[in-house]
Amino acid sequence: MSEYTITYIKNEQPKEKPQSDQLSFGKYFTDHMFIQDYNPEKGWHNPRIVPYQPLVLDPAAIVFHYGQTVFEGLKAYRTKRDKIQLFRPDKNMERLNRSNDRMCIPEIDEEFAIDAIKHLVHIDQEWVPNAPGTSLYIRPFVISTEPYLGVSPSATYQFIVILSPVGAYYEEGINPVKIAVENQFVRAVKGGTGEAKTAGNYASSLKAQEQVADEGYAQVLWLDGVEKKYIEEVGSMNVFFKINGEIVTPALNGSILEGVTRNSVIELLKHWDITVNERKITMDELYDHYQKGELEEAFGSGTAAVISPVGELAWEGKKMHINNGETGEIAKKLYDTLTGIQYGEEKDPFNWIVKVKY
Numbered sequence: 197m198s199e200y201t202i203t204y205i206k207n208e209q210p211k212e213k214p215q216s217d218q219l220s221f222g223k224y225f226t227d228h229m230f231i232q233d234y235n236p237e238k239g240w241h242n243p244r245i246v247p248y249q250p251l252v253l254d255p256a257a258i259v260f261h262y263g264q265t266v267f268e269g270l271k272a273y274r275t276k277r278d279k280i281q282l283f284r285p286d287k288n289m290e291r292l293n294r295s296n297d298r299m300c301i302p303e304i305d306e307e308f309a310i311d312a313i314k315h316l317v318h319i320d321q322e323w324v325p326n327a328p329g330t331s332l333y334i335r336p337f338v339i340s341t342e343p344y345l346g347v348s349p350s351a352t353y354q355f356i357v358i359l360s361p362v363g364a365y366y367e368e369g370i371n372p373v374k375i376a377v378e379n380q381f382v383r384a385v386k387g388g389t390g391e392a393k394t395a396g397n398y399a400s401s402l403k404a405q406e407q408v409a410d411e412g413y414a415q416v417l418w419l420d421g422v423e424k425k426y427i428e429e430v431g432s433m434n435v436f437f438k439i440n441g442e443i444v445t446p447a448l449n450g451s452i453l454e455g456v457t458r459n460s461v462i463e464l465l466k467h468w469d470i471t472v473n474e475r476k477i478t479m480d481e482l483y484d485h486y487q488k489g490e491l492e493e494a495f496g497s498g499t500a501a502v503i504s505p506v507g508e509l510a511w512e513g514k515k516m517h518i519n520n521g522e523t524g525e526i527a528k529k530l531y532d533t534l535t536g537i538q539y540g541e542e543k544d545p546f547n548w549i550v551k552v553k554y
C-alpha cells in the first residue's frame with residue numbers, strides 16, 4: 197500500500213509567522229496541508245501537500261450531519277540544537293485506526309501517514325516555534341464527504357493533516373488547576389464512542405465545561421456514564437492520583453480515551469519502580485483517602501499540557517484541597533522527564549522520539 201508518492205504544490209504566498217512568544221492554542225495555521233482521498237474503487241489515493249486552503253464540500257456531506265469523523269493530536273518539537281522531532285507518532289496513528297474502526301471509516305496506512313506527517317512538517321519546518329515550551333501542534337483528521345442524508349457510512353473520505361504553532365501551555369512552570377466533579381452530564385458510556393477520538397464526544401462535553409467555567413473551574417472530572425460513581429477522565433485528559441505513595445489511574449474500560457501521554461506516564465513510573473494501579477476508583481473512595489490525608493497528588497495527562505496538576509477538586513458541595521494547591525513531586529518529575537525527552541534534553545530510553553529534521 198505504501199507505494200504512494202506525495203505530490204507537492206508549493207504555497208507561493210506564504211503567511212507572516214506569528215511571534216514565537218505570542219502564540220496561544222490552535223489559532224494560527226501554517227502554509228501547507230496534507231490531503232488524501234478515499235473512494236471504494238481506488239482506496240486511499242492522490243496524497244498531496246498543497247497550500248493551506250478552505251475545503252469545498254457538498255452541504256449534504258455526511259460529516260456535517262452525522263459526525264462520521266475522527267481526529268488525532270500530536271506535536272513536533274524544536275530542540276536547542278535546532279533539530280525537529282516527533283513524540284510517539286506511531287501511537288497516534290494506531291489510535292487513529294482504532295477510532296476509524298469504531299466510526300466505520302476505512303483504515304489508513306499508518307506508516308505512510310507518519311511519512312506524510314514528517315514530509316509536511318519538514319516543508320513547514322520554519323513554523324516550528326523556538327520559544328521555550330512552544331511546539332507545532334499536528335492535527336490529522338478524517339472526514340466523511342459523501343453527499344447523502346441517509347444514516348449509513350460514507351463511501352468517500354478525506355484524510356487531512358493541518359499544523360498549528362502553539363504556545364507554552366504554562367507560562368511560568370506548571371500550575372495546578374481547579375476542577376469540578378461533573379454530576380449531571382456524562383462524557384461517554386461503555387459501548388459508546390468514548391474510546392474513539394471523534395467529534396461528537398467533544399461537542400457533547402461543551403455544556404458541562406461551560407457551566408463550571410462560570411464558577412471558576414478549568415475543567416470537569418468525568419464520572420462513568422451509568423452509575424456516576426467511578427472516575428474516568430479530567431476534561432480531555434486522562435487522570436492520575438497518588439494515594440499513600442502509589443499511583444492509581446482508572447483502568448481502560450471501553451469509555452475512557454487511551455492517551456499516548458497516559459501510556460508514557462505509566463511506562464515512566466514503572467521504569468522508576470513506582471507502583472501504578474490501573475483499576476476502578478470511585479469518588480467515595482477518593483474522598484475517603486482525602487479525609488485520611490492519604491491523597492497526595494492528582495494530575496491529568498495529555499498532549500497539550502503534558503501534565504496538569506489538580507489543586508482543588510469540588511464534589512457535591514465539598515472542596516478537596518490537594519497538596520496545598522501546589523504541584524506534586526511526581527507530577528513535576530513526570531512533566532520534566534516527558535518534556536525533557538520531547539525537546540531532546542533527556543535520554544530517550546524507550547525510543548519514543550522520531551526525527552524529522554537532523
Ligand SMILES: *Cc1c(COP(=O)(O)O)cnc(C)c1O
Pocket residue numbers: 269393429431432433434453454455456457458497498499500
Ligand atoms: C486526546 C485525549 C486524551 C489524551 O490523549 P493524549 O494522546 O495523551 O494526548 C485524553 N482524553 C481525551 C478525552 C482525549 O480526547
